[in-house]
Amino acid sequence: MQLTLKDIARMVGVAESTVSRAINNKPGVGEDTKQKILSIAKQFNYRPNQLARGLANKQTNMIALFIAEMKSPSAIEIISSIEKAANQAGYQVILCNINHDLAKEKAYLELLDTNQVDGAIFAGGQLADEHLIKASLSGENKIILLNRLTEELLLPSVITDNSRGTYLATEHLITQGAQRIALLTDENESLIKEEKVSGYQKALEEHAIAYNQNLVIDSQGSREAGYHAFLELINLSDPPDAFLATNDLLTVGLVEAIKMGGYFIPLDFLLVGYGDNLLTSIFDPSLTVVKEPYQELGQKAVDFLTDSLAGKKLAEMIVVLDPVLKIRKSSIKN
Amino acid sequence: MANVTLKNVTKKFGDFVAVDSQNLEIIDKEFLVLVGPSGCGKSTTLRMVAGLEEITEGTIEIGDKVVNDVPPKDRDIAMVFQNYALYPHMNVYDNMAFGLKLRKFPKEEIERRVNDAADILGIQPLLDRKPKQLSGGQRQRVALGRAIVREPKVFLMDEPLSNLDAKLRVQMRTELSKLHDRLQTTVIYVTHDQTEAMTMGDRIVVLRDGVIQQVADPLSLYNEPKNVFVAGFIGSPAMNFLDAKIVQEGDEYYIDGHGTFKIKIPEDKIEKYSVKDYVDKEVIFGVRPEDVVDANITHDFDVTDYNSFVAEVEVVEPMGSEIYLYLAEKDHQMIARVEAESKAQVGDNITLGIDLRKIHIFDAETEEVIF
Ligand SMILES: Nc1ncnc2c1ncn2[C@@H]1O[C@H](COP(=O)(O)OP(=O)(O)OP(=O)(O)O)[C@@H](O)[C@H]1O
Ligand SMILES: [Mg+2]
Numbered sequence: 196m197q198l199t200l201k202d203i204a205r206m207v208g209v210a211e212s213t214v215s216r217a218i219n220n221k222p223g224v225g226e227d228t229k230q231k232i233l234s235i236a237k238q239f240n241y242r243p244n245q246l247a248r249g250l251a252n253k254q255t256n257m258i259a260l261f262i263a264e265m266k267s268p269s270a271i272e273i274i275s276s277i278e279k280a281a282n283q284a285g286y287q288v289i290l291c292n293i294n295h296d297l298a299k300e301k302a303y304l305e306l307l308d309t310n311q312v313d314g315a316i317f318a319g320g321q322l323a324d325e326h327l328i329k330a331s332l333s334g335e336n337k338i339i340l341l342n343r344l345t346e347e348l349l350l351p352s353v354i355t356d357n358s359r360g361t362y363l364a365t366e367h368l369i370t371q372g373a374q375r376i377a378l379l380t381d382e383n384e385s386l387i388k389e390e391k392v393s394g395y396q397k398a399l400e401e402h403a404i405a406y407n408q409n410l411v412i413d414s415q416g417s418r419e420a421g422y423h424a425f426l427e428l429i430n431l432s433d434p435p436d437a438f439l440a441t442n443d444l445l446t447v448g449l450v451e452a453i454k455m456g457g458y459f460i461p462l463d464f465l466l467v468g469y470g471d472n473l474l475t476s477i478f479d480p481s482l483t484v485v486k487e488p489y490q491e492l493g494q495k496a497v498d499f500l501t502d503s504l505a506g507k508k509l510a511e512m513i514v515v516l517d518p519v520l521k522i523r524k525s526s527i528k529n
Numbered sequence: 530m531a532n533v534t535l536k537n538v539t540k541k542f543g544d545f546v547a548v549d550s551q552n553l554e555i556i557d558k559e560f561l562v563l564v565g566p567s568g569c570g571k572s573t574t575l576r577m578v579a580g581l582e583e584i585t586e587g588t589i590e591i592g593d594k595v596v597n598d599v600p601p602k603d604r605d606i607a608m609v610f611q612n613y614a615l616y617p618h619m620n621v622y623d624n625m626a627f628g629l630k631l632r633k634f635p636k637e638e639i640e641r642r643v644n645d646a647a648d649i650l651g652i653q654p655l656l657d658r659k660p661k662q663l664s665g666g667q668r669q670r671v672a673l674g675r676a677i678v679r680e681p682k683v684f685l686m687d688e689p690l691s692n693l694d695a696k697l698r699v700q701m702r703t704e705l706s707k708l709h710d711r712l713q714t715t716v717i718y719v720t721h722d723q724t725e726a727m728t729m730g731d732r733i734v735v736l737r738d739g740v741i742q743q744v745a746d747p748l749s750l751y752n753e754p755k756n757v758f759v760a761g762f763i764g765s766p767a768m769n770f771l772d773a774k775i776v777q778e779g780d781e782y783y784i785d786g787h788g789t790f791k792i793k794i795p796e797d798k799i800e801k802y803s804v805k806d807y808v809d810k811e812v813i814f815g816v817r818p819e820d821v822v823d824a825n826i827t828h829d830f831d832v833t834d835y836n837s838f839v840a841e842v843e844v845v846e847p848m849g850s851e852i853y854l855y856l857a858e859k860d861h862q863m864i865a866r867v868e869a870e871s872k873a874q875v876g877d878n879i880t881l882g883i884d885l886r887k888i889h890i891f892d893a894e895t896e897e898v899i900f
Contacts (some may be wrong), residue, residue, distance in 0.1 A: 510613035
């Protein structure tokens with residue numbers, strides 16, 4: 196006999212949705228009822244068909260991508276890598292631009308609470324706060340973090356080892372003869388910024404170069420901020436001989452300011468920028484940059500999400516990928 | 530002071546009541562264990578205390594302050610969960626310092642706290658290592674360390690040991706208890722494992738379907754269970770339950786197992802409890818396997834006609850220092866946990882004595898204890 200959800204519901208005397216919850220191992224069914232349902236299902240060899248299962252779970256085959264901002268080229272890279280990986284896995288992507296606004300993020304969480312999407316990837320931005328942990332734990336939502344840190348390490352995360360990128364860049368500049376390396380940071384990155392600073396500090400330390408607070412400029416992380424950082428640094432009594440910018444917009448503003456001032460790269464200043472994209476590729480000389488592994492990050496985040504949607508236990512909760520240093524002309528003393 | 534008080538706390542998911550008007554007072558510095566079968570509402574209760582779950586009805590107080598609307602980070606609590614990960618690219622020190630850096634603690638304070646926690650946990654030599662270079666137990670200690678450095682008033686732990694293998698779990702149990710002695714803070718600990726609950730808790734809360742069944746220290750829970758559920762849940766192998774009837778013969782009262790056994794109820798019990806009200810009524814007779822003895826071995830009580838019965842041995846399971854006997858008599862079945870010197874063999878009909886000081890009867894209708 197081929198049993199339907201309806202039959203089981205009638206036999207146990209519960210609603211069809213309860214049977215579905217029990218069979219799909221979803222919360223909200225008392226233990227006794229669940230056991231009753233499961234034993235009947237087993238007895239009659241009940242197998243939900245794929246379609247019925249999709250309906251019962253309200254599968255949408257949509258995932259939400261919460262992105263911290265959409266101003267930088269790196270955001271575009273993240274979006275396109277996730278979209279590509281998601282499409283390949285049979286999902287469509289809804290884009291939610293958070294614009295560093297927590298209220299906006301909370302509002303967009305509706306998408307998850309009302310089951311309009313199957314899961315979500317949160318890319319970049321501030322520390323993942325309790326509202327995400329809540330959404331994941333008590334809301335039973337599938338949530339993956341990408342380049343976003345959290346204090347309670349309960350959410351599967353894919354992150355870049357940010358200290359590694361600045362470490363490699365700083366070390367490279369030192370081996371090229373730089374002694375006073377300016378570091379441009381983006382205050383919006385908070386913890387990620389601190390990681391970037393720590394990589395820079397570590398390389399200095401290893402080469403016995405004292406850390407000089409005056410050479411570290413924390414800013415809004417915009418193109419203008421990159422420009423102004425240069426003006427500020429060049430007026431120091433002991434100005435830098437090399438620059439390391441930790442996001443792409445800062446890189447652009449910085450290069451513009453250097454050129455505007457009539458200086459030459461790498462003759463007057465060595466420079467390592469951030470992000471390997473259209474924006475940073477248009478300069479002459481070609482820029483040495485720290486390149487984050489966006490393709491892999493996006494792919495891994497989607498893998499995590501599809502695996503958890505399929506109910507698989509993740510082998511590891513946190514994957515850390517290394518950035519690479521693309522060495523070109525701007526950092527090589529000729 | 531960090532008492533945690535639950536007043537009529539209820540949690541509903543839609544119509545489903547996951548936690549049902551719980552009242553509970555957790556005393557400052559106490560190690561309190563929430564235990565019960567899967568789905569009984571342990572994690573939900575803990576998450577409400579943590580602030581990770583809205584409270585549908587009732588109030589939760591931490592240190593005399595109602596915290597229903599206080600966000601988790603302002604509750605002076607720290608959580609340790611089962612699937613707690615560490616950042617693989619950070620060393621142990623940075624993993625432990627992470628939360629403090631977030632809260633912008635001064636560098637010296639971070640150093641002091643991380644070092645103190647590392648000392649307490651015995652992981653001082655590991656501070657420079659990456660998580661990959663640690664054993665499972667060491668990683669779990671670091672996860673604890675992340676909570677300890679926050680110096681919270683209350684620790685909330687949800688099955689923190691269940692990812693560890695059996696041997697390590699036993700070892701970590703002891704360590705957690707010692708840790709609690711040293712830290713002198715309130716701990717609320719969730720487990721579905723009654724052994725873990727019994728070995729760790731100052732007091733234990735037994736939950737079933739979101740309802741608190743009993744709150745007591747381990748010994749009282751074991752000796753004076755309030756109902757059939759608690760009696761069956763605590764102790765391993767579980768208490769034997771046999772359906773029976775109370776019968777009166779003259780001044781004496783007996784538990785009559787429908788012809789299978791007949792056991793005399795001690796006089797002190799008759800006076801103290803409402804036994805007389807149950808004459809000719811159905812009850813559930815409960816006796817723990819350790820209180821059923823092989824009559825051929827001498828014990829500190831005499832085996833007479835009134836506290837013994839004969840049963841057939843169906844299975845003999847040697848457990849090293851003791852033997853489990855699986856017994857059957859008519860349609861009653863039970864387990865006895867007897868000394869290793871017992872000569873009982875499969876197929877034997879042996880006489881078993883029951884320690885009348887330890888027996889229980891429960892109302893068959895309500896399953897509440899009579900004594
Ligand atoms: N978000 C939710 N929506 C609906 N029901 C839920 C939700 N979270 C939990 N439940 C239900 O509430 C009940 C209690 O769940 P809880 O996780 O507290 O159980 P538990 O005692 O911790 O179980 P376990 O030992 O399996 O961890 C369960 O029946 C569960 O299915
Ligand atoms: Mg649980």
